[in-house]
Amino acid sequence: MNLRKPYLVFLGEITLKSDAKTGFGLRDWCPADVIGQWALPQATVSLGLPVIAPSDAAALGAGSLVIGVAPVGGQLPDSWVPTLVQALDAGLDIVSGLHTRLESHPALVAAAARSGARLVNVRQSERPLPTGTGRKRSGLRVLTVGTDCALGKKYTALALTRALHARGAKASFRATGQTGIMIAGEGIAIDAVVADFIAGAAEMVSPDNAADHWDVIEGQGALFHPAYAGVTLGLLHGSQPDAIVLCHDPSRTTIEDYPHIPLPRLREAIRRYIEAAQLTNPGVRCVGVAINSSTLDDAAWARYRQVVADELGLPVCDPMRGGVDAIAQALLA
């Protein structure tokens, strides 16, 4: 999966900020790759970027129009099609993280055929995947893991990549989910591959590299999640991490949307991840804890951070509140 940058971010008829997580993620994590935004007249949310029509964006050198909004119902609305056709006619690829394939709209297929632009479904891997080999690859790898889903594994990986660069280390963010792939411009949506190939796909995400190069791999799911733990374990085995960073949201006591499944204690979560990861990398260690502290005020966050650091003897950071340099430092130590 290789995307053509820079991007024009399309926001459809967006009226809720929370529907544009992908758009905001692109703006925040690869600003140099985003030349502007475009939306339909009904839209009321903005990313604060220059407003550029698709044909103008193409003239300015854009490579792709990226769908940066989650539509209601998850389907691509017919009302978007004329704009997407204009973009294709101007030569822009269309990049989508939706479950529905772009090819299900004949007008898009026809426009792509006319101009030679591509329809890119980030959630679907087009190429055949190998099964996992367990072969040790060169280079170094760190994987973000979680006590649950949706609590900051992608942001932590992105922030850690930046922190490593700031320290002069060689590091690449490796994407395993749709927004991450758009940010990185490449990657594999691990949760969308056929079950037999989870670990094999994960091995492809971080290929052999220089001995002192860190792949910072975006985690998925959680080993303690009753629906997605299989994805998490296959990704863990295929990533062969030398280090893991545990991500946690202290406002949760049970798995989100699964009130009957309690979250593990942090120490227990680390033990279970390390034990599982040792299968393909016996030397794996935990180098830090990334906390999503958005529900804590400054005093509560300072107290909580100290308690966790004392208990685990590890650096404790919030990527959105002071950054993760302490974890980068532990990684390079």
Added chain:
Amino acid sequence: MNLRKPYLVFLGEITLKSDAKTGFGLRDWCPADVIGQWALPQATVSLGLPVIAPSDAAALGAGSLVIGVAPVGGQLPDSWVPTLVQALDAGLDIVSGLHTRLESHPALVAAAARSGARLVNVRQSERPLPTGTGRKRSGLRVLTVGTDCALGKKYTALALTRALHARGAKASFRATGQTGIMIAGEGIAIDAVVADFIAGAAEMVSPDNAADHWDVIEGQGALFHPAYAGVTLGLLHGSQPDAIVLCHDPSRTTIEDYPHIPLPRLREAIRRYIEAAQLTNPGVRCVGVAINSSTLDDAAWARYRQVVADELGLPVCDPMRGGVDAIAQALLA
């Protein structure tokens, strides 16, 4: 996935007994559902069943021609197509566990359209799958798990189902792989579903049932396998087993085809499976060990069995050598 029985087993141009594992499995585990076999003239292996041409099998009431042989290269050879077309023209469904879809042969599509017979790809789930809910289902469940792949999880589950029936218990074999699905006539090939839906598919395999009914679920992969552990963990979580049976082959010291990955000790394997299974069923217990003892002579098997039983305090059986009644007894205790 629902298959039309009884079956005619097709063996193609088979010359190696080991290529007909599916055919032998059907003969051994659902003999009442198999009315005969058919092969091309070059074939040199037989299941010892009546030889019946497809059109005669249809006249005798057969519902499906099942491909009971693994072709060299995994693709359906063109030389098979005329026979399969004859079967379709006679009204038989074609049931295939191959990776290639039957629909990739236009002649088969045309013949199926003519007669109304179905092309059934057992490895591909046609219906949309849900994600796992973790909701506790009624009824009882036992799952076979392994220290590795391909060491008897399906045979153990089938033998255990028989042993439970012999004791008068209500029990159903639940299939999660291609041969198992052909034997049961239904099931889901868990390793072929999209990664996000592994646990959800596993939940569908053993739906709510009577409080005293045992679902005996065919395991897949191994938690210690660098390529397939994700499948195993999702199946474990979705199955919500009340009991597990650990399957092991004492002739192996490393994962098959992965000489750098050692097998876990049996006690450690049980601990890891129980710990993982507790997420969706805190009451899970291990009720026995099923050994593939084919490499041991009688004296060595007796010694080995005693050592393992003494160490673990569990019944130790070989389903092919004395059966698994002791495990059925432990399950019902």
